[in-house]
Amino acid sequence: MISGRGLGHGIRPLGAMAERKPGPWGDLSGAGVDQRPGPWDLPTVSKLQPRIAREEEKEQDKEREQDPRIQNWEKMGLEVVLKVNEDSTPKDPCSDLSTNCPLQAKEGEEDSSDPAGCPKGAYETDSEGDSDPDLEREVPCGLHDLTGRSQYLAACETYGVVPISYFLHHMHDPELMLMHHGLGPQGAQALASALMSNTSILKLNLSDNWLNEEGATAIAGMLKENCFITDLDLSDNKVGAKGAKALCAALKENTSVRRLRMSGSNLDTQAAKDIADALMVNTKVELLDLSHNLLDEEAGETLGPALAENVGIKELNLSWNHLRGPGAVTFTLGLGANIYLKVLDLSYNGFGDQGAAAIGEALKVNSVLEELNIRWAGTPCGARAASVSSGPSR
Numbered sequence: 279m280i281s282g283r284g285l286g287h288g289i290r291p292l293g294a295m296a297e298r299k300p301g302p303w304g305d306l307s308g309a310g311v312d313q314r315p316g317p318w319d320l321p322t323v324s325k326l327q328p329r330i331a332r333e334e335e336k337e338q339d340k341e342r343e344q345d346p347r348i349q350n351w352e353k354m355g356l357e358v359v360l361k362v363n364e365d366s367t368p369k370d371p372c373s374d375l376s377t378n379c380p381l382q383a384k385e386g387e388e389d390s391s392d393p394a395g396c397p398k399g400a401y402e403t404d405s406e407g408d409s410d411p412d413l414e415r416e417v418p419c420g421l422h423d424l425t426g427r428s429q430y431l432a433a434c435e436t437y438g439v440v441p442i443s444y445f446l447h448h449m450h451d452p453e454l455m456l457m458h459h460g461l462g463p464q465g466a467q468a469l470a471s472a473l474m475s476n477t478s479i480l481k482l483n484l485s486d487n488w489l490n491e492e493g494a495t496a497i498a499g500m501l502k503e504n505c506f507i508t509d510l511d512l513s514d515n516k517v518g519a520k521g522a523k524a525l526c527a528a529l530k531e532n533t534s535v536r537r538l539r540m541s542g543s544n545l546d547t548q549a550a551k552d553i554a555d556a557l558m559v560n561t562k563v564e565l566l567d568l569s570h571n572l573l574d575e576e577a578g579e580t581l582g583p584a585l586a587e588n589v590g591i592k593e594l595n596l597s598w599n600h601l602r603g604p605g606a607v608t609f610t611l612g613l614g615a616n617i618y619l620k621v622l623d624l625s626y627n628g629f630g631d632q633g634a635a636a637i638g639e640a641l642k643v644n645s646v647l648e649e650l651n652i653r654w655a656g657t658p659c660g661a662r663a664a665s666v667s668s669g670p671s672r
Contacts, residue, residue, distance in 0.1 A: 425449040426472030433468035445469065453481040457511075466493030470500035473507070481509040485539070494521025494543075501528040501535065508534055513541040513567070522549035526556035529563065539567040541595070550577035554584035561590035569597040569623070578605025582612035585619070593621040597651070602628030607636040613647075614640035625653040 423429070427449060434441045442465070448454055449472075461469065466489045473479065489497065494517040501507070517525070522545055529535065545553070550573050557563075573581070578601040585594070601609060606629045613622065629637070629652070637652065 430472030433471040437464040461487040463492035467496040470496040485513040489515040491520040498524035498528040517543035526552040537565040545571040557584040573599040575605030578609040582609040585612035586615035606633035610636035
């Protein structure tokens with residue numbers, strides 16, 4: 279007779295008085311506690327003496343043996359056991375399941391993870407035809423990197439520079455303040471490669487980073503590709519004539535930059551010519567800071583006609599330069615012809631009496647200028663006061 283002990287526990291003679299083998303419903307401790315959960319009955323707990331508990335258990339076994347439902351269940355269970363034993367090859371219970379969750383590799387098995395950390399096939403189904411595109415994982419590629427992170431890391435390795443963690447953490451911000459980071463020319467080239475594809479940064483401050491001419495040239499190349507940056511500060515970077523030439527060439531193509539600061543950049547007469555050429559073409563720049571440079575008398579003669587033709591600049595800073603003599607006079611002629619400029623800073627230049635008088639004449643015809651700073655511009659106090667008060671819209 280088949281025992282009702284459950285699936286996989288073998289056959290034992292009924293009525294055997296031998297000690298019962300421990301099973302999933304047996305009592306291993308011998309304390310007489312019998313817990314027997316099963317599909318046909320609720321768990322029961324008996325605290326009778328062991329001998330009485332065994333006799334009671336025998337009676338329950340007889341009742342189960344006479345129940346046809348239990349016999350059918352045991353028969354079916356034995357057939358399943360025999361069928362499993364016939365198969366000599368162990369089978370993974372999850373091998374027939376199609377899942378989108380990666381399975382943990384067993385010991386000794388080769389790790390199938392790719393370098394990115396995603397297991398191979400973790401998001402694949404059994405066949406390509408049965409794959410669901412909505413369940414597939416989208417991995418961003420380098421071509422769609424809108425921050426330039428991958429390009430930046432690759433460029434840092436190429437130029438042998440350490441990536442700036444601040445830049446990596448603020449690539450998505452609209453304003454990036456990277457002043458005083460000591461980028462150098464190589465760091466600027468690595469940064470420029472990332473900014474070519476960055477679409478988040480609108481305001482970029484790279485002042486005091488020792489960019490020099492090479493770094494400024496790299497930033498200029500970036501400006502030809504980037505159409506999102508509107509505010510750029512390159513002050514105190516020793517841009518020089520070569521860097522200024524590259525930046526001015528970029529301004530002829532770039533139409534997004536509105537505010538450009540190049541204070542303390544070693545800009546000389548040659549740089550002034552390139553700036554003048556850019557101002558004749560570019561009408562988008564509204565603020566231009568050229569203070570603390572080496573712009574002399576000849577530079578004033580170059581910048582004056584460009585200022586007269588430009589229709590975009592609203593704020594111009596030429597303080598702490600060397601505009602004087604005939605150059606200062608020529609520059610003021612451009613001021614008189616310009617009808618768009620609203621703020622002009624000419625402080626700490628050497629205009630002298632001749633330049634002060636020219637400013638006064640320009641203000642008589644210019645009705646747009648709202649703010650003029652000629653403090654310590656090398657003019658007598660009376661001439662300076664007269665020139666400031668003669669403007670119609672002070």
